[in-house]
Amino acid sequence: xxxxxxxxxxxxxxxxxxxxxxxxxxxxxxxxxxxxxxxxxxxxxxxxxxxxxxxxxxxxxxxxxxxxxxxxxxxxxxxxxxxxxxxxxxxxxxxxxxxxxxxxxxxxxxxxxxxxxxxxxxxxxxxxxxxxxxxxxxxxxxxxxxxxxxxxxxxxxxxxxxxxxxxxxxxxxxxxxxxxxxxxxxxxxxxxxxxxxxxxxxxxxxxxxxxxxxxxxxxxxxxxxxxxxxxxxxxxxxxxxxxxxxxxxxxxxxxxxxxxxxxxxxxxxxxxxxxxxxxxxxxxxxxxxxxxxxxxxxxxxxxxxxxxxxxxxxxxxxxxxxxxxxxxxxxxxxxxxxxxxxxxxxxxxxxxxxxxxxxxxxxxxxxxxxxxxxxxxxxxxxxxxxxxxxxxxxxxxxxxxxxxxxxxxxxxxxxxxxxxxxxxxxxxxxxxxxxxxxxxxxxxxxxxxxxxxxxxxxxxxxxxxxxxxxxxxxxxxxxxxxxxxxxxxxxxxxxxxxxxxxxxxxxxxxxxxxxxxxxxxxxxxxxxxxxxxxxxxxxxxxxxxxxxxx
Amino acid sequence: xxxxxxxxxxxxxxxxxxxxxxxxxxxxxxxxxxxxxxxxxxxxxxxxxxxxxxxxxxxxxxxxxxxxxxxxxxxxxxxxxxxxxxxxxxxxxxxxxxxxxxxxxxxxxxxxxxxxxxxxxxxxxxxxxxxxxxxxxxxxxxxxxxxxxxxxxxxxxxxxxxxxxxxxxxxxxxxxxxxxxxxxxxxxxxxxxxxxxxxxxxxxx
Numbered sequence: 001x002x003x004x005x006x007x008x009x010x011x012x013x014x015x016x017x018x019x020x021x022x023x024x025x026x027x028x029x030x031x032x033x034x035x036x037x038x039x040x041x042x043x044x045x046x047x048x049x050x051x052x053x054x055x056x057x058x059x060x061x062x063x064x065x066x067x068x069x070x071x072x073x074x075x076x077x078x079x080x081x082x083x084x085x086x087x088x089x090x091x092x093x094x095x096x097x098x099x100x101x102x103x104x105x106x107x108x109x110x111x112x113x114x115x116x117x118x119x120x121x122x123x124x125x126x127x128x129x130x131x132x133x134x135x136x137x138x139x140x141x142x143x144x145x146x147x148x149x150x151x152x153x154x155x156x157x158x159x160x161x162x163x164x165x166x167x168x169x170x171x172x173x174x175x176x177x178x179x180x181x182x183x184x185x186x187x188x189x190x191x192x193x194x195x196x197x198x199x200x201x202x203x204x205x206x207x208x209x210x211x212x213x214x215x216x217x218x219x220x221x222x223x224x225x226x227x228x229x230x231x232x233x234x235x236x237x238x239x240x241x242x243x244x245x246x247x248x249x250x251x252x253x254x255x256x257x258x259x260x261x262x263x264x265x266x267x268x269x270x271x272x273x274x275x276x277x278x279x280x281x282x283x284x285x286x287x288x289x290x291x292x293x294x295x296x297x298x299x300x301x302x303x304x305x306x307x308x309x310x311x312x313x314x315x316x317x318x319x320x321x322x323x324x325x326x327x328x329x330x331x332x333x334x335x336x337x338x339x340x341x342x343x344x345x346x347x348x349x350x351x352x353x354x355x356x357x358x359x360x361x362x363x364x365x366x367x368x369x370x371x372x373x374x375x376x377x378x379x380x381x382x383x384x385x386x387x388x389x390x391x392x393x394x395x396x397x398x399x400x401x402x403x404x405x406x407x408x409x410x411x412x413x414x415x416x417x418x419x420x421x422x423x424x425x426x427x428x429x430x431x432x433x434x435x436x437x438x439x440x441x442x443x444x445x446x447x448x449x450x451x452x453x454x455x456x457x458x459x460x461x462x463x464x465x466x467x468x469x470x471x472x473x474x475x476x477x478x479x480x481x482x483x484x485x486x487x488x489x490x491x492x493x494x495x496x497x498x499x500x501x502x503x504x505x506x507x508x509x510x511x512x513x514x515x516x517x518x519x520x521x522x523x524x525x526x527x528x529x530x531x532x533x534x535x536x537x538x539x540x541x542x543x544x545x546x547x548x549x550x
Numbered sequence: 551x552x553x554x555x556x557x558x559x560x561x562x563x564x565x566x567x568x569x570x571x572x573x574x575x576x577x578x579x580x581x582x583x584x585x586x587x588x589x590x591x592x593x594x595x596x597x598x599x600x601x602x603x604x605x606x607x608x609x610x611x612x613x614x615x616x617x618x619x620x621x622x623x624x625x626x627x628x629x630x631x632x633x634x635x636x637x638x639x640x641x642x643x644x645x646x647x648x649x650x651x652x653x654x655x656x657x658x659x660x661x662x663x664x665x666x667x668x669x670x671x672x673x674x675x676x677x678x679x680x681x682x683x684x685x686x687x688x689x690x691x692x693x694x695x696x697x698x699x700x701x702x703x704x705x706x707x708x709x710x711x712x713x714x715x716x717x718x719x720x721x722x723x724x725x726x727x728x729x730x731x732x733x734x735x736x737x738x739x740x741x742x743x744x745x746x747x748x749x750x751x752x753x754x755x
Contacts, residue, residue, distance in 0.1 A: 501668075504651065504666070505651075508651065511617075511664075524711075525711065525712075531617065531704070531705050532615040532616070532617045532664050532665075532666050532704075532705050532707060533615065533705050533707045533711045533712070533713060534711070535615065535651065535666045535711075536614045536615040536666050536667065536707045536709075536710070536711035537710070537711030538711075539614070539666075539667070539668055539669075539670075539671075539711070540670070540671055540710060540711075545670070546648060546649075546668045546669070546670075547668055
């Protein structure tokens with residue numbers, strides 16, 4: 001959102017993308033281009049759009065847009081085009097090579113999308129077979145002071161501008177051929193490289209995002225499999241925690257997260273630290289809050305550091321989400337906590353203005369902690385799953401939201417949000433943990449192939465528009481306390497929004513079973529066993545006469 | 551007049567009546583095998599009905615569901631089929647003939663039968679009689695012997711799915727004789743006995 005208008009960017013192979021007439025690059029240049037679109041705030045008008053790309057391929061994500069003080073747009077991505085428009089006069093005007101993703105690009109475009117002011121390549125010469133066919137990948141350009149900072153990872157040992165940098169030499173890569181992380185500072189007009197530095201050890205390292213740490217330094221966060229990552233001595237966790245797996249493409253996991261605090265001249269490193277246990281971690285969000293920083297993601301470690309005394313001190317099993325609170329100087333791990341059940345959980349975290357930390361993420365755990373009394377207490381709204389042995393249940397992923405105290409010692413409330421299909425979700429904001437609120441309520445967005453999401457009645461689009469596996473997007477506004485009224489209808493065992501013969505037949509399928517516990521939703525009368533009495537109890541609860549299914 | 555004492559006495563009386571009514575209702579439900587005793591020949595088939603009585607009789611408590619085990623001696627009898635509902639009144643857990651949930655599940659020396667009504671509680675309470683047949687079971691005789699037919703209650707539930715209890719359960723007996731005896735032969739013998747009786751009366755006279 002900028003200037004009252006929505007901006008979105010992505011990749012396209014369409015040669016008839018709408019609204020490009022009059023744009024900075026009105027025509028498609030083949031093999032995949034970037035698009036940027038500018039829409040009215042009510043999303044009813046496409047004001048302007050433009051392509052950006054050369055004869056090769058380009059790739060980016062919507063999160064790679066940022067605005068400078070005058071409103072111009074920076075966008076980054078990767079390119080294999082040797083003829084990127086407006087690269088002449090750029091900091092690196094020629095393509096440096098690479099078989100797959102090639103080089104990073106940065107482009108500067110006027111806010112009205114009608115003028116391409118400058119673009120530049122950034123990359124080395126190596127022709128690597130990197131993960132996702134990349135060798136130089138960048139995320140999120142950071143407009144910072146008088147420069148533009150980009151970060152990523154590379155297998156090139158000849159990145160431009162590294163002389164004089166904190167780590168001028170490539171330290172090597174490992175099995176995944178991510179190589180080293182890099183940070184580059186470009187002039188704001190993209191015409192010069194001010195400084196570049198590698199950042200990594202002898203195994204694979206990848207920089208994922210940057211976050212401002214004040215006037216003259218910033219944090220950089222990423223993954224590493226290197227046990228010799230630079231600058232960790234004196235850090236909150238100076239020693240690499242390890243990885244549970246030998247590297248292979250079926251387990252594309254990195255050992256630890258790392259966080260580094262770096263002055264913006266890129267010539268020194270103030271402090272770095274590992275963060276992780278003996279399993280694998282994935283970093284998702286980094287948030288600066290006062291004298292502390294919060295880093296969240298997912299972990300497969302059952303010995304994640306600093307969780308003692310946390311809201312959830314032990315792993316729920318599988319992979320869990322985690323949040324870690326560190327001192328701003330990265331020398332102390334103040335507190336950490338797991339969040340998750342017995343399945344797979346991953347999460348991001350952001351602060352609400354009420355001072356509490358909200359975690360958002362995805363889960364297939366049927367036993368997520370803290371959901372009692374929440375907006376949605378059962379994964380997928382499928383209550384019958386709670387009759388089954390959790391070890392035998394593999395529900396589709398839902399999103400979740402959890403509210404924790406800022407000291408990470410208390411789980412205040414959590415809730416699932418999702419239907420019987422598959423959901424992916426995130427907090428509305430970015431990797432810096434920005435939380436989007438409306439009158440104190442919190443937004444949750446994501447994708448779904450469920451046709452029974454809770455709370456859509458009365459919404460802008462109340463009915464599912466997609467097909468199985470093609471899916472829709474969703475946007476949900478949740479009360480900040482995450483408390484019900486519940487989405488869960490008693491007796492709606494299949495979670496389709498009504499109580500009918502289908503639900504009675506679910507009970508019928510479990511006749512004679514003992515209840516799974518005191519909260520078994522299939523044990524309607526709560527007598528500890530599944531019987532015809534439960535079936536009959538449901539009849540007066542049915543949505544329609546005689547429990548008709550429609 | 552001591553109003554307080556009167557009120558207390560009245561309340562005690564009401565309580566006693568309520569308890570009497572409750573105990574009457576609670577103890578009134580009977581499950582029976584009908585007919586209680588039958589004799590059949592080898593290879594014959596026989597039907598027995600499970601009858602419930604003592605329900606509210608067009609008022610609560612009506613029956614909303616049941617789940618019973620009917621046990622028998624499988625060396626003597628073989629379970630063939632179950633027909634739900636009363637042979638004359640129709641299925642009293644499916645008052646309008648629109649369907650209910652039924653199952654008969656044969657096991658070793660036992661058949662489980664259950665039915666769940668989909669009718670509304672108010673319809674069951676107002677339209678269901680106090681006595682009716684729940685289900686009729688058909689058996690074939692496969693060996694000479696005597697098989698008791700016993701009812702074991704897994705669940706009885708009222709119109710809202712709350713537990714009911716049967717205070718009395720009457721089983722039955724099926725005897726399988728060695729020689730199949732057609733009904734007409736029994737009629738013949740009984741007729742002969744009648745003639746003998748008449749002849750004796752005539753001699754006496």
